[in-house]
Amino acid sequence: MPNVIQAHRTSVNESVLPVAKGEFQPVSVGDIRLWPPVMLAPMAGVTDVPFRSLCKKFSQRGLDGRPKPPETIPGLFVNQMITARAFVNKNEKTMKLARFGENEHPRSIQLYGTDPKYIGEAVKQLVSEESVDHIDLNFGCPVPKVTRHGGGGALPYKRNLFRDIISSTISAASGQVTVTVKFRMGIDDSHLTFLDAGKIAEDEGASGVTLHARTVEQLYSGHAQWEAISRLKEHVQSIPVFGNGDIWEPFDAVRMLRETSADGVVIGRGCLGRPWLFQQLSEIFNGFEPSGIPTLGTVAEVMQEHAELVVNWNQTENALRAFRKHASWYLTGFPVGSEARQAIHQISTLVELRKILNNFDSSAVLPLDAYRLPRSHKGGPKKAVLPEGWLNDQFSNSELSPEAEQLVSGG
Numbered sequence: 001m002p003n004v005i006q007a008h009r010t011s012v013n014e015s016v017l018p019v020a021k022g023e024f025q026p027v028s029v030g031d032i033r034l035w036p037p038v039m040l041a042p043m044a045g046v047t048d049v050p051f052r053s054l055c056k057k058f059s060q061r062g063l064d065g066r067p068k069p070p071e072t073i074p075g076l077f078v079n080q081m082i083t084a085r086a087f088v089n090k091n092e093k094t095m096k097l098a099r100f101g102e103n104e105h106p107r108s109i110q111l112y113g114t115d116p117k118y119i120g121e122a123v124k125q126l127v128s129e130e131s132v133d134h135i136d137l138n139f140g141c142p143v144p145k146v147t148r149h150g151g152g153g154a155l156p157y158k159r160n161l162f163r164d165i166i167s168s169t170i171s172a173a174s175g176q177v178t179v180t181v182k183f184r185m186g187i188d189d190s191h192l193t194f195l196d197a198g199k200i201a202e203d204e205g206a207s208g209v210t211l212h213a214r215t216v217e218q219l220y221s222g223h224a225q226w227e228a229i230s231r232l233k234e235h236v237q238s239i240p241v242f243g244n245g246d247i248w249e250p251f252d253a254v255r256m257l258r259e260t261s262a263d264g265v266v267i268g269r270g271c272l273g274r275p276w277l278f279q280q281l282s283e284i285f286n287g288f289e290p291s292g293i294p295t296l297g298t299v300a301e302v303m304q305e306h307a308e309l310v311v312n313w314n315q316t317e318n319a320l321r322a323f324r325k326h327a328s329w330y331l332t333g334f335p336v337g338s339e340a341r342q343a344i345h346q347i348s349t350l351v352e353l354r355k356i357l358n359n360f361d362s363s364a365v366l367p368l369d370a371y372r373l374p375r376s377h378k379g380g381p382k383k384a385v386l387p388e389g390w391l392n393d394q395f396s397n398s399e400l401s402p403e404a405e406q407l408v409s410g411g
Contacts (some may be wrong), residue, residue, distance in 0.1 A: 013249055013251035013252065013255065016251040016254050016255055018284075018287055018288075018289070019254060019284060019285055019286070019287050020287065021287055024036075024037065024257060024285060025037075026069045026072050027208075027240050027263045027264045028240070029076070029134070029178055029180060029207050029208045029240055030134070030177075030178025030179070030207035030208075031133075031178060032073065032076060032106055032133065032134060032178055033069075033071055033072045033073070034072060034073060034074075034075060034076055034264065035068060035069045035072035035073075035074065035285070036059075036074065036075060036281050036282055036285035036286075037240075037242075037257075037263060037264030037265065037285070038059070038074075038075040038076070038253070038264060038265055038266075038267060038278065038281050038285075039075065039076045039077075039078060039210070039242060039264065039265070039266045039267070040052065040055050040075065040076070040077040040078055040266075040267055040271065040278075041078065041244060041266045041267060041268035042078040042079060042080050042081050042109070042110035042136060042138070043080060043268060043272075043376075044080045044081050044097075045080065045322070045325075046080065046272065046326075046376075047077070047078060047079060047080045048079075048080060048097075048313070049099065049100065049101045049104070049309075049313050050306060050309035050310045050312075050313050051275070051306070051326070052077040052078075052079070052101070052104070053101060053104075053309060054275045054302075054305070054306055054309060055075075055077055055271060055275045055278050056074070056075070056077050056278070057275075058275050058276045058277075058278045058279040059074040059075045059077075059278035059279060059281070059282050060074050060282075061279045061282075062074070062278065062279035062280065062281065062282025062283045062286075062291075063282050063286070066286050066288075073106070074278075074282055075278060075281075075282075076106070076108055076134065077108065078108045078109065078110055078134070078136055079097075079098065079100065079107075079108060079109040079110065080097055080109075080110065081097075081110040081111070081112050081138050082094050082097050082098050082109065082110070082111060082112070082122075083111075083112050083113060083405040084111055084112065084113030084115070084118040084119040084121070084122035084123075084405070085113065085115065085118045085122075085402060085405045086405070087111075087122045087125065087126070088118055088121050088122050088125065098126075098130060100130070101313075105133070106133035106134055107130065107131060107132045107133050107134070108132070108133060108134035108135075108136065109126065109130075109132055109134070109135060109136070110135075110136040110137075110138050110182075111123070111126070111135050111136070111137055111138065111169075112137070112138040112141070112151075112152075112405065113137075113165060113405060114149075114150070114151045114155060114161075114165070114400040114404040114405055115165075115399075115400070115405075116161075116164045116165050116167070116168035117168070119137075119165055119168055119169055119172075120168040120169065120171065120172040121172070123135060123168075123169050123172035123173055123177075124172045126177075127172075127173065127174075127176050127177055132177055133177055133178065134177060134178045134179075134180070135169065135173065135177055135178070135179050135180075136179075136180045136181070136182055136210075137165070137166065137169060137179065137180070137181045137182065137206075138152075138182055139152065139153065139155050139156050139162070139181065139182065139183040139184075139197070140152065140153050140182050140183050140184045140212050141153055142184065142216040142217075142218075142219050142220075142380075142384070144382075144384075144385040145403075146404060147216060147384055147385050147386060148385040148386065148387065149387060149400055149401055149403045149404035150386070150387050150390060150398060150400045150404055151400060151404030151405065152216070152404075153183070153184045153186075153187065153215075153216035153384075154187060154216060154384065154386055154387075154390065155400075155404075156183050156186070156193040156194075156196070156197040157186070157187055157191060157193055157390065157391070157394055158394065158395075158396065158397075158398050159193075159196055159200065159394055159395055160395055160396075160397050161397065161398055161400075162197060162200060163200050163204060166179075166181060166200060166201055166204040166206060167204050170204055170205040170206065178207045178208075179205075179206050179207055180206060180207055180208040180209065180210065180242075181197070181201040181206045181208075181209050181210070182209070182210040182211075182212065182244070182266075183197045183198075183209070183210075183211065183212070184211070184212050184214055184215055184216055185211065185212075185213060185214060185215045185225065185228050186215050186216070187215060187216045187217065187384050187386070187391075188215050188216065188217040188383075188384060189215060189217075191391060192215075194211055194228060194231075194232055195231065195232065195235045197209075198211070198232050198235055198236040198241070199235060199236060201236075201239075202236050202238055202239050206239060207239060207240075208239050208240040208241070208242060208263075209232070209236060209239065209240075209241055209242070210241075210242040210243075210244050210266050211228060211229050211232050211241070211242070211243060211244065212224070212244040212245050212266075212268075213225045213226055213228045213229050213243065213244065213245040213246075214245060215384075216384045217380070217381050217382065217383060217384050218380050218381050219377070219379045219380025219381060219382055220269075220374070220377040220378055220379055220380055221378070221379065221380030221381050222380070222381065223246060224244075224245025224246040225245075226243065226245070226246075226256060226259055226260050227260075229241065229243040229256070229260040229262050230259070230260040230261060230262075233260060233261050233262055233263075240263035240264060241262050241263055242262060242263060242264045242265060242266045243256050243257075243260055243262040243264075243265055243266065244265070244266035244267075244268060245268075246270075247265055247267055247268075247270045248270045248371065248372045249270075249277075249280075249371060249372070250277065250280040250281050250283070250284040250290045251284070251290075252270070253265045253267075253281055253284070253285075254284060254285075265281075267281075269374055269375050269376050269377065272326070272329040272375040272376050273326065273328075273329025273330040273331070273332055273375055274329075275302065275306075276291070276294060276302070279291055293365070293366050293371060295362060295363055295364060295365055296334050296335075296336070296360050296361060296362060296363070296364035296365075296366075297360065297361075297362025297363065297364075298362075299330055299331075299334070300357040300358075300360050300362070302330070303326075303327060303330050303353070303357060304350075304353065304354060304357060306323065306326060306330075307320060307323050307350055307353055308350060310322065310323045311350060317348060317349050317350065318348075320347055320348060320349070320350070320353070323347075324344065324345050324347070325376075327344045327345070327347075328341070328344075328345075328375075329375040329376070331344075332370070332373050332375055333366050333367060333370025333371065333373050334364060334366055334370075335361070335364055336360065340356055340359065340360070343356050344356055
C-alpha cells in the first residue's frame with residue numbers, strides 16, 4: 001500500500017510514540033497465544049469466512065520478514081454470533097452462520113444464550129461436531145428487542161443467572177476449548193455491572209474477558225470510556241482483559257493499552273471497509289511505522305478480492321447482495337460520486353463490479369478527516385428497554401423467555 005504516513009497522524013494520535021521492544025507481550029488466552037494481542041470482534045452478518053480470511057491475510061502480511069514470538073498466531077478472528085437454542089435445535093440459518101473455512105485454525109465462534117441448559121448443550125455440540133477451539137460468550141447486545149426480555153447487555157445485572165450461564169459453559173467445555181466472556185459496562189451509568197461481571201467470569205474459570213467500554217444506554221454513541229477498562233484490569237488480575245471501543249487506527253490500539261494496561265484489543269467497527277487495519281496493527285506492535293492509508297485504486301483491488309471470496313464461499317453470485325454493505329464501508333470518505341455508489345448497490349455479478357471499480361480515480365486519497373468516520377452502527381444514546389421490575393433485585397433468579405434469544409448482532 002502506498003506509504004501515506006502523514007494521513008495516519010490525526011490530531012488524536014499525533015503524539016503516539018513508536019512501540020519499544022518488549023513494551024507489550026504476547027497474550028495467552030487459554031491455549032491460544034496471540035501476537036499481536038488483537039481479536040476481530042464477532043459481528044453478525046459481517047465476520048463470515050470471506051471477511052475473516054481477508055483480515056487474517058492482512059495480519060499475516062504485517063509480520064512478513066519480521067521476527068515473531070514462538071508458538072503465536074497473528075490475532076484471533078472470531079466467527080459471527082450464534083444463539084445456543086437455535087444451534088441445539090439445528091436451525092438452518094444458524095448452522096450456516098456457524099460454518100468455518102476448510103483450513104481455518106483456530107476455530108473461534110461467539111455464542112449467545114440465556115438458558116444455562118441450552119448453552120451447555122450447545123457448547124458440547126460445538127466441541128464434538130464443529131471442533132471449535134475458542135468460544136466467546138456474548139453479553140453485550142444493546143438491541144431493544146433483546147434487552148426488553150432481559151437478554152444481551154441487560155443480563156449481567158442478574159448476577160446469579162449470569163454466573164449460572166458461565167458455569168454451565170465452562171463445565172460443558174471440560175477444558176477442551178478456551179472460553180472468554182464479552183460484556184458492556186452496564187445498563188446505564190446508574191447500573192454498572194462490569195466489575196462484578198469480570199470477577200464472576202474470572203471465578204468461574206473463563207480464560208479472558210472483553211469490555212466494550214459503553215453502556216447499553218449508549219448503544220454506539222459518544223466515546224468509549226476507556227477508564228472503565230483500567231478499572232476492570234485492576235479488578236480482574238488472573239486472566240487477560242481485552243478492551244473494545246473506538247479503535248479506528250493502529251495508533252488507537254497502542255493508546256488504549258498504554259492508558260488502560262489492558263492485555264489486548266478487540267477490533268469491531270474500525271475494520272469495516274478497512275481489513276488492512278490488521279496489517280497496520282501487526283506492524284505497529286512490532287515497532288514499525290504502520291503502512292499508509294491505501295489509495296482508492298488499492299481499495300478497489302481489495303474490494304474485488306473480497307467480492308470474489310464471497311462468491312467462491314457461497315458458490316453463487318447471488319451472495320453479492322451481502323457484499324453491498326461492505327462496499328459502502330470501503331468507500332466511506334472517498335470522493336466517489338452518488339451514481340457509482342448507487343450502481344454498486346445494484347450489482348449482481350463480479351463483472352459488473354469490476355466495470356464500476358475500473359472507473360474510479362485510482363490515485364484518490366482518503367481525506368485526513370474521513371479516516372475516523374464510524375461505519376455501521378451509529379445509534380444512541382437511548383434509554384435501555386428492560387422487562388418490568390428488572391432493576392428491583394439484581395440477585396433474583398430469573399428465567400427468561402425464548403424471545404430473549406433473538407438472532408441479532410451482538411455488542
